[in-house]
Amino acid sequence: MQERLKELQEEAIQKVEQTDSLKELNDIRVAYLGKKGPITEVLRGMGKLSAEERPIMGALANEVREAISNKIEAKQNELEEAAVNEKLASETIDVTLPGRPVRVGNHHPLTRIIEEIEDLFIGMGYRVVEGPEVEQDYYNFEALNLPKGHPARDMQDSFYITEEILMRTHTSPVQARTMEKHDGKGPIKIICPGKVYRRDNDDATHSHQFMQIEGLVVGENIRMSDLKGTLEVFAKKMFGEDRDIRLRPSFFPFTEPSVEMDISCKICHGHGCSVCKQTGWIEILGAGMVHPNVLEMAGYDSKKYTGFAFGMGPERIAMLKYGIDDIRHFYTNDVRFLKQFSKHE
Ligand code: DAH
Numbered sequence: 001m002q003e004r005l006k007e008l009q010e011e012a013i014q015k016v017e018q019t020d021s022l023k024e025l026n027d028i029r030v031a032y033l034g035k036k037g038p039i040t041e042v043l044r045g046m047g048k049l050s051a052e053e054r055p056i057m058g059a060l061a062n063e064v065r066e067a068i069s070n071k072i073e074a075k076q077n078e079l080e081e082a083a084v085n086e087k088l089a090s091e092t093i094d095v096t097l098p099g100r101p102v103r104v105g106n107h108h109p110l111t112r113i114i115e116e117i118e119d120l121f122i123g124m125g126y127r128v129v130e131g132p133e134v135e136q137d138y139y140n141f142e143a144l145n146l147p148k149g150h151p152a153r154d155m156q157d158s159f160y161i162t163e164e165i166l167m168r169t170h171t172s173p174v175q176a177r178t179m180e181k182h183d184g185k186g187p188i189k190i191i192c193p194g195k196v197y198r199r200d201n202d203d204a205t206h207s208h209q210f211m212q213i214e215g216l217v218v219g220e221n222i223r224m225s226d227l228k229g230t231l232e233v234f235a236k237k238m239f240g241e242d243r244d245i246r247l248r249p250s251f252f253p254f255t256e257p258s259v260e261m262d263i264s265c266k267i268c269h270g271h272g273c274s275v276c277k278q279t280g281w282i283e284i285l286g287a288g289m290v291h292p293n294v295l296e297m298a299g300y301d302s303k304k305y306t307g308f309a310f311g312m313g314p315e316r317i318a319m320l321k322y323g324i325d326d327i328r329h330f331y332t333n334d335v336r337f338l339k340q341f342s343k344h345e
Helices: 002-018 022-033 038-048 053-090 109-122 151-155 173-181 224-239 292-297 314-322 335-341
Strands: 134-136 165-167 188-197 209-219 245-252 255-264 281-290 306-312
Touching: 002 022, 002 038, 002 053, 022 038, 022 053, 038 053, 109 188, 109 209, 109 224, 109 314, 109 335, 173 188, 173 209, 173 292, 209 224, 209 281, 209 314, 224 245, 224 255, 224 281, 224 306, 224 314, 245 281, 255 306, 281 292, 281 314, 306 314
Parallel strands: none
Antiparallel strands: 134 165, 188 209, 209 306, 245 255, 255 281, 281 306
């Protein structure tokens, strides 16, 4: 029996040494150490042994089991380590390979223009505020001195949602909202960029949705000359120190007097060309002194406070600045168009 056990031990260890597969190793474990294995079989014959021999043989059987088990475990570790090493070797990353360049996006040209204009006015002490795009008729028209039935409402064809609610047609309602918030007290200096909506057919110069930037300054002793000076600084910073401005009388219900500002044409330097329609001047924005009715409706005493306001279209400014000939480019977002405004290329 003793010999048979030793034989089994040698046989098993030999098999373990010869294998290099984890599956085979497991088969060996089951075959030799399992309940139906030869060692269990040998031990079954222990009944025939004498009482002295039995513990000796039992101890030997355990030794043999342990020896085989240890050998299997050692082999298993060895095989597992080899597998890991092989995997590591086959999956090595070549860190010297050049990387794939990641394409960097860029700000939309309109975003850039708006940020540039914001920076300019922030530098002059203005705050940037926002207002709702879905607006009440009251703020969009009435509070701006455009009562129901006023003919000038037709200047801005509107998308009405209900009789009293519409998509704002301009950013001017933010003037009324801001003044109202101030409760008739203290100075105001804001600009408000945002989207506006009009029932226009889209073409090269019209879009049913576009951007505006509104400006409003209210205080004691605010004069037309302050407006002119502000607009001049803006125009020269935006378009170049060599550009001139001129103010033409105009009409807006919320300002009195009202003006439109032109800048001198960069292409023909005032001589007349197709861009300025032979006039030498290009219209940039509308402005004026805040109408006393507008101040009063928002709670300001128009005897004590005066103000100026202006409204401009960043698309138009971007078109002039970058020579873009169709407003629809801003909204169709062809990547070839957008890429031209990247800082990275
Ligand atoms: N809201 C006007 C428009 O959309 C633009 C405008 C003109 C705004 C004069 C003003 C202003 O604040 O003073 O046509």
